[in-house]
Amino acid sequence: MESVDQEPFIIGPYDLVLVTGATGFIGPAVVESLVRHGFRNVRAFTRPSSDLTRLEATIAHHQGSAHIEIVKGNLISREDCVAATRGAAMIIHLARSGDKSFPEAFLNSVVTTRNLLESSLLHRSLRRFVNVSSFAVYSNRHTSRWRPLDESSPVEERVESCGDAYRFAKVKQDDIVSDYGRKFGIPHVTVRPGSVYGPGKVAITGRVGIDTFGLFLHLGGSNTIPLTYVDNCADAIVLAGVTAGVEGEVFNVVDDDLPSSRKFLYLYKRHVRRFASIYVPHFLSYVLCSLWENYSNWSEGQLPPAFNRWRWHAEWKKTRYSNEKLKLKLGWAPRVPTPEGLARYFESCRGARHA
Amino acid sequence: MLRVAIVGCGKIADSHAAQIKRIADCEIVGVCDREPLMARQLAERFHVGHHGGELTELLTVARPDVVHITTPPGSHFEVTKLCLEQGCHVYVEKPFTLNAADARTLLALADEKGLKATVGHDDQFTHVTRRMRELIESGYLGGSPVHMESYYCYDLGDSAYARALLSDKQHWVRRLPGRLLHNIISHGIARIAEYLSSDNVTVVAHGFVSPLLRSMGETEIVDELRVIISEEERTTAYFTFSSQMRPTLHQFRIYGPQNGLELDHDHETLVRLRGKSFKSYAEKFIPPVLLASQLFGNLATNMRKFLANDFHMKSGMKCLIESFYRSIVEGTPPPIPYREILLTARIMDVIFAQLDVQRAQTQGQVRASCLATATPTSSECLS
Numbered sequence: 203m204e205s206v207d208q209e210p211f212i213i214g215p216y217d218l219v220l221v222t223g224a225t226g227f228i229g230p231a232v233v234e235s236l237v238r239h240g241f242r243n244v245r246a247f248t249r250p251s252s253d254l255t256r257l258e259a260t261i262a263h264h265q266g267s268a269h270i271e272i273v274k275g276n277l278i279s280r281e282d283c284v285a286a287t288r289g290a291a292m293i294i295h296l297a298r299s300g301d302k303s304f305p306e307a308f309l310n311s312v313v314t315t316r317n318l319l320e321s322s323l324l325h326r327s328l329r330r331f332v333n334v335s336s337f338a339v340y341s342n343r344h345t346s347r348w349r350p351l352d353e354s355s356p357v358e359e360r361v362e363s364c365g366d367a368y369r370f371a372k373v374k375q376d377d378i379v380s381d382y383g384r385k386f387g388i389p390h391v392t393v394r395p396g397s398v399y400g401p402g403k404v405a406i407t408g409r410v411g412i413d414t415f416g417l418f419l420h421l422g423g424s425n426t427i428p429l430t431y432v433d434n435c436a437d438a439i440v441l442a443g444v445t446a447g448v449e450g451e452v453f454n455v456v457d458d459d460l461p462s463s464r465k466f467l468y469l470y471k472r473h474v475r476r477f478a479s480i481y482v483p484h485f486l487s488y489v490l491c492s493l494w495e496n497y498s499n500w501s502e503g504q505l506p507p508a509f510n511r512w513r514w515h516a517e518w519k520k521t522r523y524s525n526e527k528l529k530l531k532l533g534w535a536p537r538v539p540t541p542e543g544l545a546r547y548f549e550s551c552r553g554a555r556h557a
Numbered sequence: 558m559l560r561v562a563i564v565g566c567g568k569i570a571d572s573h574a575a576q577i578k579r580i581a582d583c584e585i586v587g588v589c590d591r592e593p594l595m596a597r598q599l600a601e602r603f604h605v606g607h608h609g610g611e612l613t614e615l616l617t618v619a620r621p622d623v624v625h626i627t628t629p630p631g632s633h634f635e636v637t638k639l640c641l642e643q644g645c646h647v648y649v650e651k652p653f654t655l656n657a658a659d660a661r662t663l664l665a666l667a668d669e670k671g672l673k674a675t676v677g678h679d680d681q682f683t684h685v686t687r688r689m690r691e692l693i694e695s696g697y698l699g700g701s702p703v704h705m706e707s708y709y710c711y712d713l714g715d716s717a718y719a720r721a722l723l724s725d726k727q728h729w730v731r732r733l734p735g736r737l738l739h740n741i742i743s744h745g746i747a748r749i750a751e752y753l754s755s756d757n758v759t760v761v762a763h764g765f766v767s768p769l770l771r772s773m774g775e776t777e778i779v780d781e782l783r784v785i786i787s788e789e790e791r792t793t794a795y796f797t798f799s800s801q802m803r804p805t806l807h808q809f810r811i812y813g814p815q816n817g818l819e820l821d822h823d824h825e826t827l828v829r830l831r832g833k834s835f836k837s838y839a840e841k842f843i844p845p846v847l848l849a850s851q852l853f854g855n856l857a858t859n860m861r862k863f864l865a866n867d868f869h870m871k872s873g874m875k876c877l878i879e880s881f882y883r884s885i886v887e888g889t890p891p892p893i894p895y896r897e898i899l900l901t902a903r904i905m906d907v908i909f910a911q912l913d914v915q916r917a918q919t920q921g922q923v924r925a926s927c928l929a930t931a932t933p934t935s936s937e938c939l940s
Contacts, residue, residue, distance in 0.1 A: 251724030276725060303568045308598045316594060362602045374598065501866045502579050 211444040212329050213241070213291045219443075220245045220290040222277060222318070223297030225252035227403055228334075228395075230260045231436035232294055233270060239440055242268045247286045247297070250274045256402070277314035283321040290325070292443050293318060294332040304367045311371035312378055319382040331390040332443040333379040337428060337454070338369040339394065342515045350522040351428075353394075353452045358512070365498070365507030369516070383450060391442045395435045395455040396428030396523065400543065401550035403432075406470060409517045410463045411479065418479035421487050421518045422463020428456045428523045429466075431543035434536040441532040448531055456523045459540040466544075473548035475555060488514050559583040559882055562621035562645075564612055564636055565628030566590035566599040569650055569677075573625045574603045576875040583882060587619030591628075612636060616643045623885065626650060629729045630740060634659045637674070641666045646885050648878065650677040652743040655734055657902035664895045673891045675881045676898050678747045680807075682880065683873035684862060685825045685855075689809075689818055692829075693752070698813020699832070702752045705794035708806035709745025711737075713770070713780060723775060735909040737778050738764070742798050742908075743901055747893075748809045749786060749794045750900040758900070760907040761785045764915065767801045779912055786904065826855040 213219070219236055223229050224246030236244055246257055254272065261270045275282030277297055287293060295318060299310030315333070322328040337351075341358040345351055358364060361373040376392055383390045397407040409427050411420040430438070438455040442448065461469070467479065482490070488511070495510035528534045538546070561583050563570050570588070577585055587607035590596040600608035607619040615621070616639070624640040626633060626649045634654050640647050641663065653676040654660045667674040680686065713723075722728045722737065733739035764779040780800035787793045797806075807822035810830075817830035828851050835843050862868040869875065880892035 249724055250726075279727075303571060304598065304602065305566060305568050305571055305595065309567075309592075309595065312598070313592060313594055370598075370602075502869070503575060504863070504866055504869050 210446050211239075212446050213444055215240050215242050217241070217291035217329075218243045218245060218289050218327075219292045219294065220247060220286055221294045221296060222247045222286070222314075223295070224248050224272070225254060225257050226296055226298070227400075228398060228432055228436055228439070229296055230256040231400075231432045232296060232439055233257065233260050234263075235433070235436040235440045237264045237268045237270075239444065241440075241444075244268065244270045245286065245290065246270060246272050247277070248272060248274055249276060277317055278309065280317050280321065283314075283317040284324060287318060287321040287328070288325055289327055290322065291327055291329045292332065293322060293328060293330075294334070294439060294443055296334045296439075298334075299368070299371055302367055304370055307367035307371035308374060311375045315375050316378055316382075319379070319386075319388055322388065323386055329389060330443055330449070331379065331383075331388055332439060333376065333390055333392045334439060335376050335392050335394045335452075336368075336372045337394055337396050338366070338516060339373045339376055340516065342519060342521060343512070345519075345521065347520050347522075350524040351454075352524040353454055353527055364512040365495075365510055366513065369512075389449045391448055391450070392452045393439050393442045393455060394452060395438070396430050398432055398435050399429055399547050400432030401546055403547070404551055404554045406467075410466055411482075418477055420463070420467055420479045420481045422467075423481060423484060423520075425463045425518065425520050426460045426522060427463050427466055428521075429460055429540065429543075430455045430457050431536065431538045431540070431547075433538050434543070437537055438528055438532065438534050441534050445532050451527075451531065453528050453532065454523070454525065455528060456525050457536045457540050457543070458525070460523065461540065461544070469544060470548065470551075473545075474551040484518065484520065487518055559623055559885065560586045560619070560621045561623050561625065562587040562589070562615055562619050563599070563625045563627060564589050564615070564640075565626065565632075565650075566592075566595040567627065570599060570625075570627040572871050572874060573627055573648075573878075574599060574605075576871055576878055577625075578603065579869075579875055580879055580882065582886075583623075586621055587615045589615040612639060616640065616645065621645055623648060623882065630655060630733055631729060634663065637663050638666065641670055641672055641674070644670065644672065646673045646881075648675050648677065648881055651747075652676075652739060652905065653898050653902060655739070657899060657906050660899055660902040664898065673881070673885050674895075674898075675877070675891050675893050676743075676747075676901075677874070677877070678744060678893060678901075679871070679874035679877045680744045680822060681747060681751065681873070682876040682892070683822065683825065684858075684868070685820055685822070685827050686873070687876070688827050689811075689820050692818060692827075693811070697816055697818070697829070698811065699815025700813050701754065702792050702811050702813055704792070704812045705749050705752060706797075706808075706810040707745045707748045707794065708797045708799075708808045709742055710797070710799045710802060710805040710807065711741055711780075712805045713800040723770075723773065723778070731777060735779075735905060735912070737780060738782055738798060738912075739905070739909065742782070742796070743905060745796055745798065745807075745809075746904050746908075747897065747901045749796060750897050750904065752811060753786075753788045753792060753794075753900060755788055756896070756900055756903070757789050758904065759787045760904055760911070762908040762911040764908075764912045767799075769801060782908070782912075784904075784908055824855075825859050826852060828852070828855075 221232055225248045273286055299307045301307045339357045341356045361370050379390050382388045410422045411418055434457055435455050442453050491509045491511055491514040498505050498507040585605045588596050588599045588605050589609050593610035596608040623646045626636050630652050633649055637647050637649055722730050730740050762784045764782040767780050782798040784796040809820045811818050816832045819828045834840050884891045
């Protein structure tokens, strides 16, 4: 593992790193990764209502070797953002919205990001803003099956028509980071993780299938699932933040040796629990999504556009993924191999079932 | 073509915009929010020409005929007053204002200016509520209502709104006189107010912080409320708000001298409660069959409306907006009588005043208990 003593990183070991969304699924792993990379001064920003258990365990683990401060607040509040960003040399913006309504997703993604960016301008201490985005922003409509989805793939342009509040908010969040980078010279990188998994996450990613209708519909089939184990993803985020010479770059994060949807489902059933599932072939899932979309449009939203061709292309189209840029420019390598990551994940799912 | 504007671009504004888009002969000409980014996202998604952060600019540039006010309730009075003064009709989200005095001022201003106002009690315009209203108007109850029961519950455990509210001591809902109740109960109170014939009502309210919220350290948010409303000892009503009881009911029952009706807002069902009894054992067997057939009839109606593409989740809002616009264009009375808006506000005023007194008494008792024991060791005593 590289450390701050050996590598030409853009910040020093005692420079302050602000991590927003520090109690989320990735947050504690990012704090852990920062300390592993030799950074000793971390400010973890959380909502007042957040469960601190995992973060506090991380802090306890590094007591004495790193200063990790918990700051509670709301990123919608400019005052809280000003206080949180004071003195920060790097901001890792993980906080995300799980809201399903467009205004709330937008408020909790875009307005909060704008508040952080403006606050950082006041302090003039920021050396890099790490914008943690998502694969959801990619259109994937015109990507051929033979070309991998990578950082050069187009972002959805008609995102307001997708019917997906999360995707809409993430695209707009990326836009505002780029705008502030251009207008005010805020140095930034964008990291787009695939499907982050690991202990603590119980649900099966929607890229494998959905159980909305009481029976698990397996939609992924032979598709590769763009998994990234939470610790590997955290390493990628930290490296994107501290590595010199990557300003303005975008990095997709997926692990090596990715399983197919079918294999993932087989392993899940074998190691966690057995349940009934039915495979829906790609052409059929495309037709069903298309019908749902048309009905939703025709009925003026009597059924919300939860399933549509945008979603099909983003989640269920056969796609290949690449982590070449991540390895080449950041020297990243997955710390946890996929078989081991899956074993830890399944074990945690089993534990959650019996809890 | 009515020119429509929306002030306040949060979650409920989305529902307004979506329903306005479904109505003929109107156009959203502008949106505004104190946070201009929020106005921009709404404008982009609904293809609205003007967006910004200034209300005065919206009114002068977009020149709307009607303004939908979907800001937090604390700003309803000022925003509505400005819109009325600028010659716009107003559709104000619930609660109409923070108190009855403000409501009276605004409705008087609307009358003075020859403009119309309504409040977002859209639950009273769903298919099932309209069916109930028709039955009552046809005399099904057999006279004036004798008693009503209105349940309007809320699941605090399953909502981003509740999480934000409980975690944020500065949340705008905490600054409302009735806090959480103020933002929610007007739907359930308005259902009762609609069927009270005079303004002379007596209100007895009892509220408390649920054990669940108390265990989370919450001391301000009253989330359990029971109210008795009595109109000149002629018509009575019970109102229940609960965050803890399950199922999370949204029901209304109204009983007349001959028959009653039971409306379930969640299931969109209306059941006729027959006043007459059958003889002997027939009373045990026939009514369940009649009840089952009524529920089956409700199912058939709901399915028919769904297949006819007339069963949207916000169908009540569309109906209310349409009715309001029609009243503007045709010069007819607005869909919700001003008397009902005022009575709802007055009942809520009394409820919150009584809860304030209860809170003061409780705090006084806690202080007295602390003094008596002279061992103020618990956090409750110290606070």
